[in-house]
Amino acid sequence: xxxxxxxxxxxxxxxxxxxxxxxxxxxxxxxxxxxxxxxxxxxxxxxxxxxxxxxxxxxxxxxxxxxxxxxxxxxxxxxxxxxxxxxxxxxxxxxxxxxxxxxxxxxxxxxxxxxxxxxxxxxxxxxxxxxxxxxxxxxxxxxxxxxxxxxxxxxxxxxxxxxxxxxxxxxxxxxxxxxxxxxxxxxxxxxxxxxxxxxxxxxxxxxxxxxxxxxxxxxxxxxxxxxxxxxxxxxxxxxxxxxxxxxxxxxxxxxxxxxxxxxxxxxxxxxxxxxxxxxxxxxxxxxxxxxxxxxxxx
Amino acid sequence: xxxxxxxxxxxxxxxxxxxxxxxxxxxxxxxxxxxxxxxxxxxxxxxxxxxxxxxxxxxxxxxxxxxxxxxxxxxxxxxxxxxxxxxxxxxxxxxxxxxxxxxxxxxxxxxxxxxxxxxxxxxxxxxxxxxxxxxxxxxxxxxxxxxxxxxxxxxxxxxxxxxxxxxxxxxxxxxxxxxxxxxxxxxxxxxxxxxxxxxxxxxxxxxxxxxxxxxxxxxxxxxxxxxxxxxxxxxxxxxxxxxxxxxxxxxxxxxxxxxxxxxxxxxxxxxxxxxxxxx
Numbered sequence: 001x002x003x004x005x006x007x008x009x010x011x012x013x014x015x016x017x018x019x020x021x022x023x024x025x026x027x028x029x030x031x032x033x034x035x036x037x038x039x040x041x042x043x044x045x046x047x048x049x050x051x052x053x054x055x056x057x058x059x060x061x062x063x064x065x066x067x068x069x070x071x072x073x074x075x076x077x078x079x080x081x082x083x084x085x086x087x088x089x090x091x092x093x094x095x096x097x098x099x100x101x102x103x104x105x106x107x108x109x110x111x112x113x114x115x116x117x118x119x120x121x122x123x124x125x126x127x128x129x130x131x132x133x134x135x136x137x138x139x140x141x142x143x144x145x146x147x148x149x150x151x152x153x154x155x156x157x158x159x160x161x162x163x164x165x166x167x168x169x170x171x172x173x174x175x176x177x178x179x180x181x182x183x184x185x186x187x188x189x190x191x192x193x194x195x196x197x198x199x200x201x202x203x204x205x206x207x208x209x210x211x212x213x214x215x216x217x218x219x220x221x222x223x224x225x226x227x228x229x230x231x232x233x234x235x236x237x238x239x240x241x242x243x244x245x246x247x248x249x250x251x252x253x254x255x256x257x258x259x260x261x262x263x264x265x266x267x268x269x270x271x272x273x274x275x276x277x278x279x280x281x282x283x284x285x286x287x288x289x290x291x292x293x294x295x296x297x298x
Numbered sequence: 299x300x301x302x303x304x305x306x307x308x309x310x311x312x313x314x315x316x317x318x319x320x321x322x323x324x325x326x327x328x329x330x331x332x333x334x335x336x337x338x339x340x341x342x343x344x345x346x347x348x349x350x351x352x353x354x355x356x357x358x359x360x361x362x363x364x365x366x367x368x369x370x371x372x373x374x375x376x377x378x379x380x381x382x383x384x385x386x387x388x389x390x391x392x393x394x395x396x397x398x399x400x401x402x403x404x405x406x407x408x409x410x411x412x413x414x415x416x417x418x419x420x421x422x423x424x425x426x427x428x429x430x431x432x433x434x435x436x437x438x439x440x441x442x443x444x445x446x447x448x449x450x451x452x453x454x455x456x457x458x459x460x461x462x463x464x465x466x467x468x469x470x471x472x473x474x475x476x477x478x479x480x481x482x483x484x485x486x487x488x489x490x491x492x493x494x495x496x497x498x499x500x501x502x503x504x505x506x507x508x509x510x511x512x513x514x515x516x517x518x519x520x521x522x523x524x525x526x527x528x529x530x531x532x533x534x535x536x537x538x539x540x541x542x543x544x545x546x547x548x549x550x551x552x553x554x555x556x557x558x559x560x561x562x563x564x565x566x567x568x569x570x571x572x573x574x575x576x577x
Binding site for chain 1: 319323324326327330331333340344347348351355391394396399432
């Protein structure tokens with residue numbers, strides 16, 4: 001009897017798929033990419049070939065700003081992120097709607113990738129849905145702020161305080177673990193929060209010109225950050241490419257060489273190092289990246 | 299000027315200025331436009347982008363290592379800084395803790411029937427939310443519906459004072475003091491004194507503050523204002539006496555100073571230094 005009562009309140013898998021399709025599509029994508037790249041311990045080469053983000057590749061392949069958010073670096077990584085997605089995703093998707101949820105996932109993922117590649121090494125691959133999941137946490141905070149009677153009312157409730165503690169604990173963990181890109185987490189968190197707070201959930205308040213200016217500024221900043229991640233001028237990989245394509249003996253080439261030397265990276269040694277490492281670890285994508293650095297594919 | 303008529307005409311918010319939110323929005327738009335220009339330059343004229351960004355990195359590094367700590371120490375040592383931060387946080391917390399429920403209900407009711415109390419409810423919530431320019435017409439309309447509504451007149455005066463329409467604010471607050479001198483536990487008198495001071499009428503301001511002190515005893519805000527007025531007319535001894543009272547430590551066992559009181563006390567300390575002698 002109790003079992004019937006309990007079961008009657010539960011939704012079947014198909015009902016859940018119908019109600020929160022985006023969450024389940026993302027979860028299925030996680031699983032599919034995990035199988036494609038190796039479920040237990042995917043190699044760097046497999047991750048790069050399937051869409052991992054790396055600062056060096058964004059200029060030529062900007063789609064990596066989004067694709068990295070469906071890849072994971074191992075069973076534990078995949079397990080944590082899928083668990084959190086299935087835990088929070090359906091509630092959030094029901095709260096804001098499927099289209100908005102999809103937009104939130106994409107914006108938070110791109111925000112995470114932009115921050116992760118801006119503050120990380122250009123040859124370190126970035127994978128995982130955690131940037132987007134942090135965006136979902138930011139979105140939850142924004143929703144609670146917008147939907148309460150007052151903006152800070154949510155602090156009086158235990159689940160909301162638990163969420164803030166979870167965010168703080170994860171950021172602390174990300175700061176302590178060297179293989180975690182905490183900048184991607186912060187990028188995702190901030191993007192998700194701003195998207196929901198400033199755009200998706202305005203409440204019943206009328207938007208005045210200041211609100212419009214703020215919204216336009218956030219869009220401009222986001223576009224600027226994406227453009228910048230494709231051409232990070234004061235970063236060694238961009239300087240190396242500029243050095244390689246400049247005519248031999250030109251002032252321009254000398255300027256770039258001086259810049260690289262001043263930052264402790266003589267261009268020829270750097271090229272030799274990349275040529276020795278990238279094709280081995282990244283496979284054909286590494287060879288493409290070196291060709292691009294030499295200005296052969298641009 | 300008949301303030302009750304303001305409900306049917308444009309409120310005097312011409313000198314309102316942008317306010318903190320407007321300045322922040324414009325600053326954000328400036329930063330975002332600059333970022334976009336640099337990002338576009340990075341694609342079209344990389345050398346120019348590098349010329350902008352590379353020195354900026356060095357400059358930021360120097361600022362962080364030398365100037366920022368120096369400025370931080372100087373600011374922390376300046377008495378009103380820390381109480382000012384406390385006051386700002388308290389105001390932000392207050393602004394974010396405004397219960398918008400009564401305002402939304404009142405707005406719904408106003409669609410069908412206009413009443414002065416509903417206009418005051420909406421205006422007051424908007425005032426607390428920092429939307430002063432939107433609040434003013436509501437108070438004006440409330441006064442048009444009920445000219446004897448003292449609270450509407452008082453909040454209109456406060457709002458006008460906030461947006462810098464000091465002459466109109468003074469008129470409104472003078473009416474409040476005349477109609478109900480004890481309104482808001484005498485706060486109307488303090489606001490009226492501020493309006494008088496800002497219009498340059500130190501005599502009326504001092505008189506209002508003296509009346510307030512007689513009714514409600516000395517307060518840091520009124521002591522600070524009276525000290526400032528005395529200092530302006532060159533009466534250093536009187537100024538020193540008021541300012542010393544404003545900076546006096548709270549009695550042991552009494553409540554903690556509110557953020558406003560702590561800020562007034564810190565400002566009084568600076569004025570006391572200007573008067574000469576130790577604070």
